[in-house]
Amino acid sequence: MTARYPDHLRERIDAHLADLRFPSRTPGTAGLEDAMRYSLLAGGKRIRPVLALATAQAVGLDEDVVLPYATALELIHTYSLIHDDLPAMDDDDLRRGRPTCHVVYGEDVAILAGDALYAEAFRLLLEAGAAEARVPAARTLAAAAALAAASGVDGMVGGQYLDVVGEKASTAGDATTVGRATSDRSGTADGSTGTSTDDARRALRTVHELKTGRLIGASVGGVLHLAGLDDARAEPFRRFAADLGVLFQIVDDILDVTGTDQDLGKRQGSDARHGKRTYVTEYGLGGARDMAAQHHRAATAALTDAAPSGADALLTLTDFIHTRTN
């Protein structure tokens, strides 16, 4: 059974996103803003911003202080979906039950809508930080730096690159060398030798750690920066975020096999069609489910260390991510 979701936090985010405008001095860019809002307001669970608000609760920070950071997370996530769906990338025509951005607005406008969402994420966050008297500027600077790092080469975009390169290798019938294809300079990701199964599993883990894990990590980590937590207090939160990120991805891979088009809002089986390695192809459905349960336990345990009280919303969210059907 699916656990409940912290809906009050999602509603807060949804209301805020619906009111967002990307003001320009010329009405000529209205069409660009339409494309940005089309993808931004397509629904979705808002897991990253909800995670940020739930973390704010756990560390005793006002929700509205964290709202610009939470908003930036969702804008960046939306931009990554738009670019991932492009014909030159995954070439997906359906997302959250609706035609993808490039299907509706054209490929050129979709590229620019993604670019603009990324820029506006930083603009909103940095302008709000400059105007926010309750948070020292140095903390906003640290949070924004973490967000940039999580979405760059050693984060989301790097992960998407590994995904694209790995897919090319497997489409070329070279499935056993994905690990090698994505690390063309120095052998496997950690420089070790091993069986091709070990290599492939390590490569799979790295792709997801970068592509999905880092931004989920930053959804927690950035809030720790805003709160000014010292390393000792931050450490169990970071452990929690790392396990939550892996849990999220394993469940995503399981749902791509077991979910329905309607539940998922995208075509079921899209990983298989793209010849992608997933936790299910590597460990089987049962193995993947066991791993999910393990990471769920580890995340929950880390939360107990991090915030013995006040972590209710984070616990709810962790249960939901484990049991979700979409």
Next chain:
Amino acid sequence: MTARYPDHLRERIDAHLADLRFPSRTPGTAGLEDAMRYSLLAGGKRIRPVLALATAQAVGLDEDVVLPYATALELIHTYSLIHDDLPAMDDDDLRRGRPTCHVVYGEDVAILAGDALYAEAFRLLLEAGAAEARVPAARTLAAAAALAAASGVDGMVGGQYLDVVGEKASTAGDATTVGRATSDRSGTADGSTGTSTDDARRALRTVHELKTGRLIGASVGGVLHLAGLDDARAEPFRRFAADLGVLFQIVDDILDVTGTDQDLGKRQGSDARHGKRTYVTEYGLGGARDMAAQHHRAATAALTDAAPSGADALLTLTDFIHTRTN
């Protein structure tokens, strides 16, 4: 005759860019970094970062304090060139005398290389700001916010959107309605009515103000934030930057007609091939040259107000931008 260029500043930037690494915990993303560095190290005049360093001199700020900001400007400029050149956008195969990024690395990798350059620009700037004791965090925050604004909807990406939409309208043989096509909600950019020539000229100006002008403005404006200049002292610098931005674009349009492939490092006449309105199509070659001279005089006069002494490098750069042949 071409005026000299502040080569010592360009050399400082070039050396810094050549040493830049985009460190990732996995060697698998080395191919992504190759694509980023291919475009970043393709040469170019480095006008934006040189402008930032020259502004630092004029306001008495250490060059190395401004270097991360200057670097971010060039990374963002490079990312915009990679995305502009994509097949779905301008579809250009030659840039700075070499095949464009997507020709060498593929369309998917080129999209990601652009995305990654933007992320790394902010990461470098924000991480350096967090570690820089000589500049209060609030100033770095303001500078980074200005940079994000200059590259978003009301800046570079918005301008590229207007360019793309305008081009579609003119390719469709609907050349006189570019002004209208790019402002589909409320008529012309400023809501007034006018002749179609007025509309088209206003639309042309808006495209360039956003696409090129804002980032050139931020090359000066961000440094004013880093220096903590008050509005009165900043105002003539901002006037200077506005005139310099227009001057830069007019000369660009003139060179697209009068330059050689070799000088330009790209195909001469590319504006005409794309059916683009330019200062030359709107005002003729002589008219465009007169306008360039006007903006050169205005920029130089603003500089005299801004920094009666210490603006040598900015003056040199202004003369160069007026008389350059590439």
